[in-house]
Amino acid sequence: MINTYLIHAGKLVTVSELGTIYDGGMVIKDGKIADVGDISTLQKQFPNLPIKDFSDYVVTxxxxxxxxxxxxxxxSSLYPITEKTHFQAGRAILLHALTSGITALGEQICGHPACNFAIDDYRNVVKDVPLDISFAATSISIGFKELAHFTSVTKSRAVRHTDLSDSQLVNEIAKQNDYPGENLxxxxxxxxxTADEVPRAGEIIYTLDELKRIVAIYHLHGKQIGVHVAGEEGIEMTLDAGIDVLxxxxxxxxxxxxxxxxxxTKIVATPMGGTHLEPNSPENIFKLVKQNIEVSIATDAxxxxxxxxxxxxxxxxTLQGPDAFMKxxxxxxxxxxxxxxxxxEVLAMLTANPAAxxxxxxQFGKLEPGMDANFLVTDGVPGLEVVDVDEVKxxxxxxxxxxDRMSD
Incomplete structure (x- = not known):
């Protein structure tokens, strides 16, 4: 059968109700997981399938x-590029993510002052990349001495503070949005x-009434809304307004x-940083998870x-990217x-929870029948046991x- 084969894993961590299966197996057919179980049973059921032997490795x-x-x-943060070469650099960065074991991304499009690209330009440039990329259409406020505001809809043109809550603009951003990322x-x-360049970082941009109106617009479109937020006052406002993802x-x-x-409310934790306050510590993530909050970990890279x-x-x-995810x-x-x-349960924070x-x-994030066959062959459980991308084989x-690092 074309594109059909059997995986033999020494340890199969499914992140599903099946849990961990030692001497596990997966049947892969036409890009999907067709069956999961112990290898001996699957070999009997599918005796003619070619086997990829990873019995000395972990598959997740x-x-x-x-x-x-x-x-x-x-x-532009990493390379001395121009608008002409912007997307060539972007594709190289995506390849770096892929080699770090990442096959799905949630990418924020905020409006770049130096590049007049629309969100559809970004969608087009990734069409043939072997990654599943969802785009969050957003507005952004940067904490310079004079606050700078941009949106995915207005591209490189700065907008006024008052424009951020304009219903027509918010409607357009909501329509273009794929998922609850940093929409606000x-x-x-x-x-x-650096801190001296952004002295107003942390300043609250919206009123509660503005937030409630914006949330209503997203929900009217049948979409959830996510926000960038830090600090007790800002978080309280988001909870009052009914924001879906923090x-x-x-x-x-x-x-x-x-x-x-x-x-x-779901929370995307960023232990590396991303706001004006100290980022999510292990203890903070522990508290969130123990309260049964669905937590995803992300790089914000x-x-x-x-x-x-x-x-x-x-x-x-030094700027850190996708290869720091597991670290x-x-x-x-x-x-x-x-x-x-x-x-x-802990690996779900890097797979199933962010997929949700x-x-x-x-579609992905677990190893169970019907899911896309997006998986890793590694020397241990990613993040928990291994953090070096070279251990993602x-x-x-x-x-x-x-x-493929096995042929190195």
């Missing part, structure tokens, strides 16, 4: 990073600028965690690591594992081998 779902800035802001910046962002939520209080739990926190493995503020996730994953969560944020939880996307 591939990684999902649901909060990135790889295509819009990273190219409740606080002005430091982005990847990105960062740095500085969230115990009382607010309890409230988020009861409201069904490219980003300089927040300085002087003991859970980050970096020695300076920044490991401290929180280990703490949860040490306190009783199994490897499937993207609205694609029934193979990456499969929809059944095709797209990264």
């Amino acid at each position: 779902p591939s990684l999902v990073d649901c909060h990135t800035h790889l295509l819009e802001f990273a190219p 910046f409740i606080n002005a962002t430091p982005a990847n600028f 990105h960062h939520a740095h500085g969230i209080t115990d009382e607010q965690i309890n409230r988020a739990k009861h409201q069904g 490219y980003l300089p690591p927040y300085p002087n926190v003991d859970w980050l493995p970096f020695t300076d503020q 920044i996730a490991q401290p929180g994953m280990k703490l949860l594992h040490e306190n009783g969560l199994d490897e499937n 944020i993207l609205g694609k939880g029934d 193979r990456v499969y996307f929809r059944g095709d081998l797209v990264v």
Whole structure:
């Protein structure tokens, strides 16, 4: 049978109700997972299928990073490019993500002052890339001395503060939006600028009434809304307004965690940074998960690591990208594992949970029949046991081998 084969894994971590299967197997057919079980049973059922033998390795779902800035802001931050070469740099960065074990991304499109690209330009440039990319259409406020506001709809043209809550503009952004990413910046962002360049980072941009009206517009379109937010005051406003997904939520209080739990609010944790406040610590992630809040971990890359926190493995503020994903996730994953969560539950923060944020939880993020065959062959459980991308030996996307370190 064409494009049909059997995977033999020494350890198959499914991140599903099937849990971990030692000497596990998966039948892959036409880019989908057709069956999952123990290898001996599957070999008897499918005696004629070719076998890919990974009996000395761990096989897991591939990684999902649901909060990135790889295509819009990273190219000019990393390379001396022009608008003409912007997308060439972006595609190189996407390949870097793929080689880091990531096969699905949530990319924010905020409006870049130096590049007059529309969200459809970004959609077009990734059509033939072996990655599943969802785009969050957003507006952004940058905390310069004079606040700067941009939107995905107005592209490189700056807008006024008052425009951010204009119903016509918000409607258009909501229509273009794929998933609840950083659709609004409740606080002005430091982005990847130094502190002296963004003295107004953290300033609250919206009133509660404005937020409620914007949330109503998104929900009227049948879409969830996510926000960039940090600090007790801003987080309280988002909970009052009925925001669906909080990105960062740095500085969230115990009382607010309890409230988020009861409201069904999801949180995308960014342990590397991303706001004006100290990022999500392992202890913070532990509290969120123990309250049964659905937590995803994301890189917010490219980003300089927040300085002087003991859970980050970096020695300076060099911009970090997709290859840091497992490194920044490991401290929180280990703490949860040490306190009783199994490897499937902790790995879900890098696979199934962010897939659900993207609205694609029934498509990838788990290894079970009917899912896309997006999986990794590794030396251990990603994030929990391994953090070096060289230990990700193979990456499969929809059944095709797209990264191969076994032949090195």
